[in-house]
């Protein structure tokens with residue numbers, strides 16, 4: 295598929311990565327460190343942060359790049375704000391990557407209510423609180439600093455999922471939280487524009503990532519109901535089968551960093567399926583690039599692909615619970 299990637303210039307930039315100690319977050323940190331960025335990683339578990347710091351430092355372009363780690367739960371408002379604003383250097387970019395659904399896959403009636411709260415904290419609040427703290431810091435910094443020759447470029451990148459673009463039974467605790475995150479990103483994109491001017495330009499982007507292999511994804515595979523896997527096409531798949539179809543996080547991270555440089559709101563990746571799902575669900579979000587590819591894909595999807603796909607999903611769901619009794 296054609297891509298709308300731009301060119302990232304991360305040399306000397308400071309990037310805060312929420313959820314950068316493992317999986318995709320750590321791979322993103324490694325890619326950006328290799329391109330000259332200073333990285334600060336936020337996550338909860340100290341031992342994983344220490345391990346990540348070594349790995350990210352080993353990927354640096356230059357030993358003068360700072361790789362720092364901060365331990366804390368970013369899904370808690372007070373600690374997120376304190377931990378962000380106590381950093382010695384203001385970031386240029388914030389990546390909100392924390393999230394996932396490692397322990398809370400399952401059907402609505404089978405999940406305890408606390409599963410929904412956990413998912414909301416790890417997928418929504420862990421992004422909202424850092425985004426608010428960083429944007430506040432940036433605007434305060436603009437208010438007290440002089441006007442540079444070229445406006446500073448400041449951006450927030452939210453890690454979303456194609457699970458927001460298609461209803462999948464078994465992901466019900468997760469999809470609502472990512473849908474909320476998408477709505478946050480959509481609205482914040484416009485609110486952040488309010489502060490753009492001669493001092494800084496503010497951009498908000500949302501990555502609709504499709505499945506990629508991380509230890510958490512493999513844990514989720516074990517928890518997912520059979521129906522979810524049948525709809526996704528991963529039923530009965532061994533790791534070797536999955537690896538034929540699904541990229542590893544390291545590959546996806548390289549593509550994301552490249553595609554984020556496009557400045558498009560939606561970062562959808564190179565595979566055809568996510569692009570079709572995006573085209574079907576763009577709604578009021580801005581189209582990518584000139585909008586030509588998204589518009590053509592939307593016609594294809596709305597008239598042909600989704601009606602067939604929807605019937606297939608409904609057929610798989612109908613009576614599924616009764617068949618198991």
Ligand SMILES: NC(=O)c1ccc[n+]([C@@H]2O[C@H](COP(=O)([O-])OP(=O)(O)OC[C@H]3O[C@@H](n4cnc5c(N)ncnc54)[C@H](OP(=O)(O)O)[C@@H]3O)[C@@H](O)[C@H]2O)c1
Pocket residue numbers: 312313314315316317318319336337338339340342366367368369370391392393394395415416420453454455456502503504505506507508509510511543
């Ligand atoms: N894997 C996929 O197939 C897939 C597909 C689409 C989208 N995504 C999205 O991509 C993102 C990364 O997925 P992944 O598979 O790479 O996940 P992962 O390996 O489980 O990594 C999650 C990271 O977030 C941190 N984290 C979680 N909750 C946090 C909190 N409350 N405060 C601070 N840090 C927190 C974790 O460290 P601690 O646990 O130590 O805090 C870890 O560093 C998620 O947002 C997920 O929804 C994944």
